């Protein structure tokens with residue numbers, strides 16, 4: 001039996017349960033249909049010790065968890081402890097697996113949904129008030145987050161403004177395919193760095209109206225602007241999670257903190273250069289500039305420090321996510337010849353000749369291509385799940401979850417469980433196609449590759465559109481075959497392919 005705090009006890013006279021969500025109550029002692037309400041510490045999970053909590057599980061030689069294999073830790077946790085798993089690596093952490101429970105978590109979301117992540121980056125930016133106003137959209141919580149989100153989001157999310165980028169994206173992807181033909185790309189090269197360059201080029205144009213020319217031989221050099229930008233985006237992202245778990249960086253500049261700071265510094269310097277040139281240029285008002293930056297700058301009273309923060313966030317959030325997602329999609333498609341053939345059949349109808357331009361109509365008619373992306377994101381989401389920091393206590397199953405708990409919804413593991421999906425490890429895009437005999441009514445909270453609610457990915461439409469265009473162009477040009485080993489993930493905040501992306505490219509004659 002658990003005594004509820006006054007704050008939890010709300011306005012209703014009785015306690016009622018809708019599925020596993022409790023409503024507020026005046027009652028101090030709470031029961032539910034399955035027995036007494038239990039305390040957070042009673043949730044099953046690895047043993048926690050004073051001071052270190054469960055951090056020892058991640059320590060080399062002592063622990064059996066690996067911070068770069070969070071998917072495997074999550075699977076182990078699920079097998080050992082079940083649907084809800086508690087951890088205490090310095091904070092109260094709860095892993096949630098069942099889609100019904102995941103839905104319950106998101107239904108609690110506050111007006112300003114919060115995440116606990118990018119803690120060291122927040123520290124870095126808020127200690128540089130001459131460059132940044134805030135920690136940026138990725139790391140800021142509360143009303144300040146909403147001020148940024150509401151300022152920037154309309155340019156990202158309105159369907160028309162996203163469609164405005166189809167033409168330029170298609171031109172860049174076409175150029176990319178020509179380049180691949182020219183260099184005669186083979187399976188001996190890891191395709192991921194190529195996809196990084198492509199996505200830098202696409203996001204540079206879409207977001208900043210800036211070409212990096214990253215396919216040129218000069219820009220292949222490690223000291224070029226393209227190479228340094230790609231490295232700095234990765235250098236920022238790859239340390240975030242380890243820094244979130246650690247605390248030594250608060251005492252002195254650890255090598256990982258230095259890597260983060262150097263990477264941020266490069267991205268902010270480069271973004272500031274682009275911005276200053278554009279602000280100057282903007283005096284002559286370029287009405288043809290449909291880039292995100294162009295639309296930001298048309299907003300009255302916009303603070304340039306907010307814009308720099310947003311530009312750095314875009315570079316961090318766009319390049320690796322899109323390149324990794326495309327890599328995994330190509331992995332699945334190239335290992336499933338029947339799927340690839342169906343894709344090609346659809347693409348051939350939409351692009352009868354290789355030089356047909358991709359339009360918004362073609363993107364919307366590419367239904368099978370889009371179901372391949374959805375299916376690939378089910379198996380290989382960029383993030384193992386979605387994080388939330390609870391802002392009030394609430395009831396989940398039999399437990400009272402305190403305010404300030406870090407929740408991680410384990411969508412990647414759950415999306416691979418038999419009880420939620422048929423033949424879960426098979427790549428079957430048809431399961432998403434209404435009207436197909438293989439259509440499955442999958443729980444809407446099982447696969448959430450872009451998160452959920454007002455804090456979900458600000459660029460979802462744009463990212464899906466870009467990947468769709470890339471797949472259409474690649475499959476129109478080449479028959480792809482997977483030449484590498486089984487592809488797993490290295491969990492570095494986002495899930496990176498753990499092996500080279502090795503594809504053979506056979507040109508199509510049609």
Ligand code: HEM
Nearest residue numbers: 137317318321325382449450451452455456457458459463
């Ligand atoms: C396949 C590509 C992508 C995937 C799978 C992806 C996924 C995600 C996820 C899971 C979140 C957290 C959502 C939540 O907490 O509910 C997120 C947030 C975010 N994403 Fe993406 N993303 C992708 C591409 C992009 C791109 C291209 C950009 C920028 C142009 C971007 C910018 C952001 C930003 C700024 C946030 C933070 C939003 C906020 O906190 O309000 N993402 N993304």
